[in-house]
Structure formats: structure tokens, C-alpha cells
Amino acid sequence: MKNKSALLAGILAGMSSPATIYAQPSYPRLVGSDMERLRGDVSRVGNDFSTVIDSEHAKEQAASYTK
Numbered sequence: 001m002k003n004k005s006a007l008l009a010g011i012l013a014g015m016s017s018p019a020t021i022y023a024q025p026s027y028p029r030l031v032g033s034d035m036e037r038l039r040g041d042v043s044r045v046g047n048d049f050s051t052v053i054d055s056e057h058a059k060e061q062a063a064s065y066t067k
Contacts, residue, residue, distance in 0.1 A: 030037065 032040075
């Protein structure tokens with residue numbers, strides 16, 4: 001029964017797929033200028049790098065204490 005319902009769901013999804021071609025795409029509203037958004041992205045990446053560097057430094061320190 002489970003296989004039949006999955007097959008039916010697949011057939012229905014396939015039949016309705018042409019309708020999605022004409023659907024209106026919904027894009028998010030962007031806030032701020034391009035430069036502000038780029039600076040925010042760079043800041044988040046920098047914070048991620050800082051977190052990883054701190055984590056690896058702590059691991060290295062812990063490994064040197066156990067030797």
C-alpha cells in the first residue's frame with residue numbers, strides 16, 4: 001500500500017509540474033545597499049574564521065599539555 005501511495009504521489013507531482021513553470025517567483029526584499037550587504041557577508045565570514053582559529057588553537061594547546 002505504501003508503494004502505491006508513493007507512486008500515486010509521484011504521478012500527481014509530475015502532472016502538476018508544468019503549472020509551476022508559470023508560478024510567480026518570490027524573491028526576498030533586500031535591505032541596504034550592495035556595499036552594506038557585502039560588508040555584512042565579509043564580517044560573518046571573518047567571524048567564522050575567527051571561531052575556527054580559536055577552536056583549533058585551543059585544541060593545539062590542549063594537545064601540547066597532554067604530551
